[in-house]
Amino acid sequence: MNLSGLGLRNGISRGQSIDNKYSITLRGARNIQLSACEKHADVDNIVHVLRQRGLIQEVTSDELEKVSASESMSVYCGFDPTADSLHLGNLLGIIVLSWFQRCGHKPVALLGGATGRVGDPSGRSTERPVLTENEIEGNVQAIGRLLKDILQRNSALHGQSEDTVKVVNNLDWFKGISFLSFLRDVGKYARVGTMLAKDSVKTRLESEQGISFTEFTYQLLQGYDFVHLCKEEGVRVQVGGSDQWGNITAGTDLIRRLLGKDDGSQEPPSCFGLTFPLLVDSEGRKFGKSVGGAIWLSAERLSPYKFYQYLFAVTDADVIKFLRMLTFLSLDEIAGMEASMSQPGYVPNTVQRKLAEEVTRFVHGEEGLKQALQATEALKPGSNTKLDAQTLEAVAADAPSASLSKEQVVGLPLVDLMVTVGLQSSKGQGRKLIKGGGVYLNNQKVSEEFLAVKEEDLIDGKMLLIAAGKKNKMLVKLN
Numbered sequence: 001m002n003l004s005g006l007g008l009r010n011g012i013s014r015g016q017s018i019d020n021k022y023s024i025t026l027r028g029a030r031n032i033q034l035s036a037c038e039k040h041a042d043v044d045n046i047v048h049v050l051r052q053r054g055l056i057q058e059v060t061s062d063e064l065e066k067v068s069a070s071e072s073m074s075v076y077c078g079f080d081p082t083a084d085s086l087h088l089g090n091l092l093g094i095i096v097l098s099w100f101q102r103c104g105h106k107p108v109a110l111l112g113g114a115t116g117r118v119g120d121p122s123g124r125s126t127e128r129p130v131l132t133e134n135e136i137e138g139n140v141q142a143i144g145r146l147l148k149d150i151l152q153r154n155s156a157l158h159g160q161s162e163d164t165v166k167v168v169n170n171l172d173w174f175k176g177i178s179f180l181s182f183l184r185d186v187g188k189y190a191r192v193g194t195m196l197a198k199d200s201v202k203t204r205l206e207s208e209q210g211i212s213f214t215e216f217t218y219q220l221l222q223g224y225d226f227v228h229l230c231k232e233e234g235v236r237v238q239v240g241g242s243d244q245w246g247n248i249t250a251g252t253d254l255i256r257r258l259l260g261k262d263d264g265s266q267e268p269p270s271c272f273g274l275t276f277p278l279l280v281d282s283e284g285r286k287f288g289k290s291v292g293g294a295i296w297l298s299a300e301r302l303s304p305y306k307f308y309q310y311l312f313a314v315t316d317a318d319v320i321k322f323l324r325m326l327t328f329l330s331l332d333e334i335a336g337m338e339a340s341m342s343q344p345g346y347v348p349n350t351v352q353r354k355l356a357e358e359v360t361r362f363v364h365g366e367e368g369l370k371q372a373l374q375a376t377e378a379l380k381p382g383s384n385t386k387l388d389a390q391t392l393e394a395v396a397a398d399a400p401s402a403s404l405s406k407e408q409v410v411g412l413p414l415v416d417l418m419v420t421v422g423l424q425s426s427k428g429q430g431r432k433l434i435k436g437g438g439v440y441l442n443n444q445k446v447s448e449e450f451l452a453v454k455e456e457d458l459i460d461g462k463m464l465l466i467a468a469g470k471k472n473k474m475l476v477k478l479n
Contacts, residue, residue, distance in 0.1 A: 064237070077110065080112035080120060086143055086146060086297045086298070089241075089279055089294075093276075094150055098151065101165070105237075116131070122246070142298065148165070170225050195216070200219070201216060201246070226252070227255055230269060238252075239274045240276075242278055251273065303375075312349065312355075313352070314352050319355055384444070384445070389462070401476070417466070433469065440465075458478065
C-alpha cells in the first residue's frame with residue numbers, strides 16, 4: 001500500500017479530544033424505532049436476532065446486547081476488492097448489516113481500496129496475488145455499485161431511507177497518511193507480541209511460505225479503519241467472518257489506546273466486535289464454492305438463473321440452516337417448513353425453492369428473480385413458457401447450443417435444422433416427431449411438417465430454442 005505523501009493531516013495523538021459530532025453521535029438518545037426488528041416476535045434486539053439465527057460466532061463483550069437494545073448504533077463490515085464481484089461467502093456480511101438496519105441501526109459498508117493493496121492473510125496459506133492499481137480501482141467501483149444496489153434496494157423495500165446506508169472507501173483516509181506519520185501516530189500503540197499472537201499470523205508463521213511484513217501489517221491497517229470510522233462516523237461496532245476476529249480485536253484495542261487518556265480524564269468510547277461463522281455445508285465445505293468457481297453475486301459474473309439454481313440444489317441436510325442464516329423469514333415460518341419436510345405428501349425441493357427465491361430476490365431484486373424463474377421454467381421438460389432474449393441469455397450456458405450464421409438458419413426447413421444441430425438423426429424422424437406434436441420452436445408447438453424458419457422466429461434477431469421431445473433442447477445462436 002502506498003502511504004507516501006502525507007502527514008496524517010492533523011495526526012492522531014494519544015488522548016486527543018473527541019469532537020462534538022462524535023460525542024453526540026455516540027451519546028445521543030435512540031430515535032430510530034425497532035419496529036423492523038420487533039416484527040419478529042421471537043426476538044427483541046439485534047444480538048438476540050443474530051444469535052437465534054446462527055449468525056454469531058464471537059462477541060468482544062456481552063455489553064453489546066444491552067447497549068444495542070437501548071440506542072441506535074452505527075456498524076460496519078469491510079469488503080476487500082480482490083475481484084470485481086463479491087461471492088456467496090461475502091453475503092453473510094451483507095445479511096448481518098441488513099439485520100442491524102432492520103433493528104434500527106445504521107449500516108456502513110467499507111470498501112478496502114487501501115487494504116486491498118496489502119492483502120489480508122486471514123484464512124490463507126499463501127500470499128494473495130498482487131493486483132494492478134487499475135484492477136483494484138475497477139474492483140472497488142464494481143463492488144461499491146453492488147453493495148449500494150443490494151443494501152439500498154432492500155432498505156426501500158422495508159420502508160427505510162436509502163440515506164441510512166453508507167458506503168465508504170478506506171483509501172480516502174489512508175491516501176493522505178505518510179508512512180512515517182502512521183508509524184508515529186498509530187504504530188507506536190500497537191504491541192508486536194499481541195500482533196504475533198493472532199491466529200492468522202501464527203498460522204502463516206508456521207507455514208512453509210511464512211508471512212511478509214506487508215501482510216503482517218494488515219491487522220494494524222484494518223484496526224485503524226475502526227479508529228477512523230469511530231472518530232469520524234460514530235461507528236461503534238465492527239462485524240466480520242470468524243476469520244476476522246484478530247483484525248477486529250486489533251481495532252478495539254487501538255480505539256482504547258488512541259481515543260482514551262491514561263489519567264482517566266477521557267474514557268475511550270465503548271466499541272464492540274462481532275463475528276459470524278463462515279458459511280459451510282453439513283460436510284464442512286465452504287458454501288459458495290462450486291466446480292466452476294465462486295458463486296458470484298454480480299449478475300455480470302453469474303446470471304440470476306444460475307445463482308437461483310445453485311441455491312435450489314442445496315441438500316435437505318443444509319436447507320433449514322441456510323434459511324435461518326440467509327433469509328429474513330421468521331423463525332416460526334422456517335420451523336413450519338422444517339416440519340413439513342417430514343410430512344406425507346411433501347413435494348421434494350419445496351423448501352429449497354423457497355430458499356432460492358428469497359436469496360435471489362435479496363441479491364438480484366424482483367426483476368432478477370423473475371428472470372431466474374422464467375429461465376428455470378423455460379428449460380423444464382415440456383415447458384411452453386413464452387421466451388424472450390433475456391431469458392435465453394440466462395440459460396445459454398446451461399443448454400446444449402450450436403452456432404450458425406443467419407444465412408444457414410433463415411429459410412431452412414426446421415427438420416433440416418434439427419438434423420444440422422444434432423437434435424434428430426434424419427429428416428424423416430423430425431417430421432414424424434412434428435406429426436406427433438413433440439417439436440417446439442421457442443417453446444411454441446410446431447404443427448406444420450415442412451415449416452421453414454423465418455426471420456421473425458429469431459428472438460432479438462440472434463437466437464432460437466428448439467425442443468425435440470420433452471427433454472432434448474438446443475439453443476441455436478447466430479454468429
